[in-house]
Amino acid sequence: MLAVALLLLGAQSPAAPPAKLAASIARVFGPGARTDTLRVDTVTVLRVSRADSLVGFAAVGNVLGKDQPITFLVAIDPTDRLKDVDILVYREPYGGEVAYEAWRRQFRGKSAGDSLRAGKEIRSISGATISVHAVTHGVRQMLADLTAWHRSGAIR
């Protein structure tokens, strides 16, 4: 089921290779998680469960860095807290520090109601300022969307 879901998603989004997405889901939610695809408007959301109980949701987004899109994943738990952020594809020669675990882990546990600003709640990295601001902006937007959809029942 996971494979099928990821294949479908992969076919629709060549910028996020299925293998990378599968590895990211396994890393964030642990191995053996089941993934179903949900649609909200034109957006694909992954519903992640284990033994028939919901463990969270994830979605893939893109945000523009200096001149290339940065493809990232946002995962939330069933209480709408951010579980983790992953950088699936980083294409630029500078600013790749946003993929470092030490930077990404600053987002963990955050909710849509929390203030998430680069240079304030999210520490920046010298020489990676553009990417830090772009990814922070993208994650904040995605977290807000996932939370709103979950609370409205659009994803469940």
Added chain:
Amino acid sequence: MRTLLGLGFLVLMAPCPLQILAAQERTTVGGYGEVHYTNRTGPKTPAVVNLARFVVYLAHSFDDRLAFRSELEVEDAKVEGGKPGGEVALEQAYLDYRLGDWVTLRTGLVLAPIGIINETHEPPTFNGVERPGFDTDVIPTTWREIGVGAVGTIPGGSGLAYRVYLVNGLRADGLSAAEGIREGRQEGRQASFANPSFTGRVEWARPGVKIGGSFWYGGTADTNAAVGTGAFGAPVALVSADARYDSGPFALRAVVANISVSDAQAINAAYGQSVGSRIAGGYVEGAYNLLRALAPASSQKLNAFLRHERYDTQASVPAGVTRDRSLARRITTFGLTYKPTWNTAFKGDYRLLRNAAGAGELEVLSLGVGYQF
């Protein structure tokens, strides 16, 4: 940075827009610039206002892997024959071929990956209207040469990144006592490749911290056998270390560099200069964001900063040269940087330019505005 489509900070979710972003060729424009007001102490030194830099960033991605990136600069607003100042120059122009996070191949006019300012030189990224004197006289920013190399991050979550290039070398006939290697740069203009040089950098980063080490190694002789022979004859060897640390309202940065000019004596004999055999120095800078105390909720910044530079372009001299102690510079700069957004800056500072000889010392008040997008 904005695309020509004006999409700006574009957030798109899978699936459809992803394909558009990934598959299409795309051109991006951006830029940075700065305007300065400078008032020196001393008689008959009226204030000067200058559009110091206007830079256009132009990039194009041909596909997922291949991209072109460039910066075209106009200095001092206008170039006119027979008048001093004014320059139109390419600061960077290269092609990148991305193989993976661990390596991107690069060729063209590239920035020497040395110190802090040379690669990250957009005005909102540093305090002070002018770049530090160290980043003019020791590390000659903006230092760019033509060559090939690779950039990337070392996988496994190490936090390490590298850049390494083989580029054209410096030219001995440009070296001088006061400005060190600065005018030895060739900057992509009919550059002699008689002395290929290696340059590179390794840096380690985590949130709020970046520590780097850089080098340059290569000859300067060009075709002058009196200065040196062979591709690596008469090498200039530079090593540099830098650190940046940000925590809450505090920001610290420091850079040191040591340049050895192996046959300064021969260069001086050939070109009538008094180039130092060793050029060395550094600076430390501390800043505090006053808005952390005045307006804690604000994401704007008002940095009060203090920087102290000590460097000497004749830290050592070869036989036959009497050290000019006025080249042992001690520059103290203090001032404010107001950043309403992370990519705009209004600056004001006061510089005390001192030297070990106590000769020609002066003080400078500067105001400036800078932006990047």
